Amino acid sequence: MKKLSAASKIYLIIVFIILYAPIFYLIFYSFNSGGSMNNFESFTLEHYKAVFEDSRLIVILINTVIVALLSGLISTIIGTLGAIGIVSIKDAKMRNILLSLNNVLIVSPDVVIGASFLILFTMIGVKLGFTSVLVSHIAFSIPIVVLMVLPKLLEMNKSLIDAARDLGATKRDVLTRVILPYIQPGIFAGFFLALTYSLDDFAVTFFVTGNGFSTLSVEIYSMARTGISLTINALSGLIFLITVLVVIGYYFVANRAKRVSEEVQR
Amino acid sequence: MTNRVSKGSLFPYCLWILLFVIAPIALIVYYSLLDLEGKFTLSNYQSFFSPAYIKMTFTSFWYAFLITFFTLVISYPTAYLLTKTKHKHLWLMLIIIPSWINLLLKTYAFIGIFGLYGPINAVVEVFGIEPKQILFTDFSFIFVSVYIFIPFMIIPIFNSLDKLNPTLIYAARDLGASSFTTFRRVVFPLTIDGVKSGIQVTFIPALSLFMITRLIAGNQVITLGTAIEQQFLVSQNWGMGSTIAVFLIIIMIIIMLVTGQRKGGRA
Structure with missing residues (x-):
């Protein structure tokens, strides 16, 4: 198979950036001590605290x-x-x-x-x-x-x-x-x-x-x-973390199930 | 042999079909024939065919068409290129992860991104253009919807491309077809099923999404879904809401028939 050309690589990278940018944008501002999603003042965890409180x-x-x-x-x-x-x-x-x-x-x-x-x-x-x-x-x-x-x-x-x-x-x-x-x-x-x-x-x-x-x-x-409420941002940060963990977990479970069923069939 | 056990196991499932598949559709049709006082009438259908509703249906269609079109144009090359990468299933996984993040959160992100002081306007300002409100326009509505649907379009197309036998491509190339001809005459026709199911999972929700229109488009864009939500939860006119729902169901059936996969078409 041919290697991907530079143009196709750039295209894929752009698609990935667009897919992930909004999510990371949300998470980034969840650490913002200012109250808005456009002006990063300083790092804080207060919004995460707010979620748990x-x-x-x-x-x-x-x-x-x-x-x-x-x-x-x-x-x-x-x-x-x-x-x-x-x-x-x-x-x-x-x-x-x-x-x-x-x-x-x-x-x-x-x-x-x-x-x-x-x-x-x-x-x-x-x-x-x-x-x-x-x-x-x-x-x-x-x-x-x-x-x-x-x-x-x-x-x-x-x-x-x-x-x-x-x-x-x-x-x-x-x-x-x-x-x-x-x-x-x-x-x-x-x-x-x-x-x-x-x-x-x-x-x-x-x-x-x-x-x-x-x-x-x-x-x-x-x-x-x-x-806009940065509590939602903090929430999405937590949800993203959990989602990624679940996906990784699911990946391992699925792989193990596959291996086990292959062994059974053997 | 196992028949007795199996028949018994069908019982809760059939009960589910009766209660949650057949009954709701029947109720929707029934309610579409009732007016606000609960008397039988065809007036809901009459008002559905008034110019205002017809216009709304057409704009809703137009938006759904645009959303599906742009989603397809972006997704097909992505899926195609993904199948050519080394760890393609890992990359596909990375495409799927954003689709697992709650829809509302992704939509909410765009309230910030497209906002008057958001990053898009900040970039625009560098080029000396006055920042303006991107939120609450049809552009923002289409952009966010396309963004949401891209993973759902990529998955079926990726799967059908992945199943494609590469020797067919080699054969076409050996027989002198250019890469464009190979794509047009071999690759695309053989992956049309994936494209069709991608269109199915994009077009129908695009007609009915109401949270994106509410959050991103303000009340600029009214789709069939927004209208149903409005009638049911705001105006409390269940009859009219059901009538729109009946039409949405009919449209859905038509789309299913048009994009439905013919069985046995390909061995």
Whole structure:
């Protein structure tokens, strides 16, 4: 393969700079003792202190993490079971209908999802707040889990199941000792994606959250609407750090899972 | 054999489809037929076809088109060049990381960057041009949206380029095709699926994003998404909001059909 020309290198570098500049810009000014994002006075950590001293913000942070973890967990369970069920359907037409329905929420604009869930919750009388937010997050994370698990299930050799059955495994054994370990990388990927979907969601949460309950995205939105506050900058510095750590962690987990599954196959 | 277990495992999933896929769409359609007092009416549809709404729909489309276009123009070469780098998956990872940072935070950054005293205006001033408000213009809206969508466009294009068999390119070159012809006749047609899914993940959200319009464009730009949010949460006119949502769903289906991947097209 040819080496990249100087022009292409410059192009890539510019794209990377544009992608990262706003993020580093935010983090840079989080250390600004002046109150604005354009005039760096001197280095300070007071905005980080403000984040940790703002108990309301901490509660919101905890809420966000709880919603993400719970919705990730529950949607992973329902989605994985659903994927196993879909694969077992023999009727190709039925299977395709389910798969198309599965994709509806993935391609739907989040405003539409938010608005329709708002109608739904109001109709069946669910109080807007933690429950409605959690249920919505579970609802829009399920299809992505299914899409992550499905390919793993499809590439699995059916004779593995037959072999296990022949060797006297019960149905439960087949599920827990053969199918689940095999599709584990897909399940992990689904769980991580569900987590990011939940953490990143703004529009759906914005619609179905009531007055008393707020997640980070919604809170940042209302803070940003009132103008610049360097507390948000400090928050983004922390979030960036956590994101990078999670990405590195995910990278290692994914790599290890790959190596383990390769060893199993050997 | 495993059928009984599997059928049982489908139960919560099917319940989910019923409650959160079918019911919400049905409710949206139902509400679009109600007026403010809850009586059946077609007046929402009537007002949707009034000049004001038609104009809004077209501008929303135009913005979404521009955003998708610029995102594609920037992303395709990036994805192409990325596949040529040595540690391409590491580089792709670096492209993906910014997409993990909360959307709101990235948008918020631009409030500072584009502000009257922000760095862009500072640079402009060096060249002797009067600083002016870049925020709250359609330029800032399009720029921020393109910025947000670039990683989502790069990923599918990168994947399809990565799957491309390089011997096809060598064959084309050996048969005398110039590098431009090779790109136009071989590389691009074979990666069109990636481009299509990139367009899907850009165009539909671009029609419906409302936080960027609110934060960056002030109330200068009104997209279909902004209108829905306005009707639902500000005017409390759920009927009209649902009607716009119905049209957004229809548009979405059309886009899915146009950009949908035909199965079995390529072995």
